[in-house]
Amino acid sequence: MPNPTAAMLVIGDEILSGRTRDANMHHLAGRLTEAGIDLKEVRIVSDDHDQIVAALNDLRGTWETIFTSGGIGPTHDDITADAVGAAFGATVDVREDARALLAAHYARTGSELNAARLRMARIPEGATLIDNPVSVAPGFTLGNVHVMAGVPSVFQAMVASVIPTLTGGAPLLSTSTRIDRGEGDIAGPLGALATEYADLSIGSYPFQKDGRFGANIVIRGQDRARLDAATARLATLFG
Amino acid sequence: MPNPTAAMLVIGDEILSGRTRDANMHHLAGRLTEAGIDLKEVRIVSDDHDQIVAALNDLRGTWETIFTSGGIGPTHDDITADAVGAAFGATVDVREDARALLAAHYARTGSELNAARLRMARIPEGATLIDNPVSVAPGFTLGNVHVMAGVPSVFQAMVASVIPTLTGGAPLLSTSTRIDRGEGDIAGPLGALATEYADLSIGSYPFQKDGRFGANIVIRGQDRARLDAATARLATLFG
Numbered sequence: 001m002p003n004p005t006a007a008m009l010v011i012g013d014e015i016l017s018g019r020t021r022d023a024n025m026h027h028l029a030g031r032l033t034e035a036g037i038d039l040k041e042v043r044i045v046s047d048d049h050d051q052i053v054a055a056l057n058d059l060r061g062t063w064e065t066i067f068t069s070g071g072i073g074p075t076h077d078d079i080t081a082d083a084v085g086a087a088f089g090a091t092v093d094v095r096e097d098a099r100a101l102l103a104a105h106y107a108r109t110g111s112e113l114n115a116a117r118l119r120m121a122r123i124p125e126g127a128t129l130i131d132n133p134v135s136v137a138p139g140f141t142l143g144n145v146h147v148m149a150g151v152p153s154v155f156q157a158m159v160a161s162v163i164p165t166l167t168g169g170a171p172l173l174s175t176s177t178r179i180d181r182g183e184g185d186i187a188g189p190l191g192a193l194a195t196e197y198a199d200l201s202i203g204s205y206p207f208q209k210d211g212r213f214g215a216n217i218v219i220r221g222q223d224r225a226r227l228d229a230a231t232a233r234l235a236t237l238f239g
Numbered sequence: 240m241p242n243p244t245a246a247m248l249v250i251g252d253e254i255l256s257g258r259t260r261d262a263n264m265h266h267l268a269g270r271l272t273e274a275g276i277d278l279k280e281v282r283i284v285s286d287d288h289d290q291i292v293a294a295l296n297d298l299r300g301t302w303e304t305i306f307t308s309g310g311i312g313p314t315h316d317d318i319t320a321d322a323v324g325a326a327f328g329a330t331v332d333v334r335e336d337a338r339a340l341l342a343a344h345y346a347r348t349g350s351e352l353n354a355a356r357l358r359m360a361r362i363p364e365g366a367t368l369i370d371n372p373v374s375v376a377p378g379f380t381l382g383n384v385h386v387m388a389g390v391p392s393v394f395q396a397m398v399a400s401v402i403p404t405l406t407g408g409a410p411l412l413s414t415s416t417r418i419d420r421g422e423g424d425i426a427g428p429l430g431a432l433a434t435e436y437a438d439l440s441i442g443s444y445p446f447q448k449d450g451r452f453g454a455n456i457v458i459r460g461q462d463r464a465r466l467d468a469a470t471a472r473l474a475t476l477f478g
Contacts, residue, residue: 018268029257076430116426187355191315
């Protein structure tokens with residue numbers, strides 16, 4: 001049975017401008033692979049309402065589970081909640097359960113729950129909250145979309161909350177074999193191996209180091225015995 | 240006048256599985272920003288023919304210039320040239336100019352131009368070649384799509400060849416100001432500043448460090464005087 005599928009939508013002007021390098025995608029990819037869920041697509045879009053709505057509707061109509069990161073803070077450029085609401089046709093307003101979480105937190109820390117912070121309690125109708133053990137302001141789940149913060153520590157905490165609620169598949173197992181020969185030398189026998197083990201995924205990831213070319217051959221699959229057999233054959237071919 | 244727009248399509252099973260972390264997107268984002276070209280969207284898809292074709296057709300119909308990375312080597316999982324050909328309805332075959340480049344290179348290095356390596360000379364009809372000073376096998380440009388290798392050193396060399404051929408806009412200037420206060424404290428005045436300087440883009444990128452929250456405020460624009468004025472106002476507001 002094929003594994004459940006997932007996609008990610010990164011709302012990230014700061015990544016598109018080259019100012020920062022993504023960390024959340026890499027983290028989510030690793031956690032999903034462990035859970036036996038196939039991350040099939042990632043889109044990074046700018047902080048633009050229409051672009052977020054269109055991408056989200058595309059992704060949620062194509063893949064089973066969607067994760068978003070970024071744009072749920074208190075500042076003027078935090079527009080994700082409204083865009084998700086628009087994508088689902090759901091109204092977005094301050095919700096009492098989210099407001100209560102924030103009120104209790106800011107009372108504890110002696111900060112004011114001002115108008116800006118109250119924006120973080122704006123949650124689309126029908127959504128359930130995602131716990132934020134780091135800084136309290138919640139994420140939310142609406143339909144098959146999980147909306148999470150962009151700050152990596154908060155994003156990671158929210159991923160840890162959400163993943164156990166999903167139905168995973170058989171964990172994807174993999175082996176990685178480094179071959180210090182150019183891909184052009186190994187491609188023929190490697191292609192034949194891929195045809196013979198068509199139930200596995202065999203990928204060749206070339207690298208260049210100190211002026212010499214090599215490739216890491218990654219074999220992925222759910223059946224340990226088949227994986228070991230293919231990996232042993234690989235070692236025989238290029239050992 | 241708005242800047243020219245660009246998008247990137249990463250063909251990257253290895254990124255979606257969490258095995259490797261993207262480097263090419265971050266590199267391209269920086270070079271485009273320097274050239275005054277706005278990177279508006281990035282998609283990462285798996286090594287799947289139909290998914291590559293669909294994403295490419297979407298992107299090339301939406302943005303002015305598209306860059307792809309990955310999948311143009313000699314192994315069985317290198318399917319980008321065929322997918323790009325399919326997206327454009329162009330036939331793909333071994334082309335004499337590309338074959339000649341490879342033949343000369345492998346004659347020089349004493350390697351065989353075998354069937355696998357010859358796959359790297361398969362170029363869609365009508366495309367022009369992109370020089371590869373690192374490992375010879377060329378990329379290609381077809382319409383508004385630049386098809387480049389996934390190995391970072393080769394990708395970067397190809398980007399360096401292509402960018403000077405594009406019409407750039409006014410370089411996007413930016414300032415970054417670190418404010419060691421939570422976003423909730425600064426969001427009100429910051430939003431007012433963003434409204435006042437609506438010709439600039441003002442982004443707030445929160446961080447958490449040693450248990451305390453802060454934000455980097457990045458102001459972007461093409462007019463140095465306006466940028467400096469807004470940055471000075473920011474310092475006054477939260478100095």
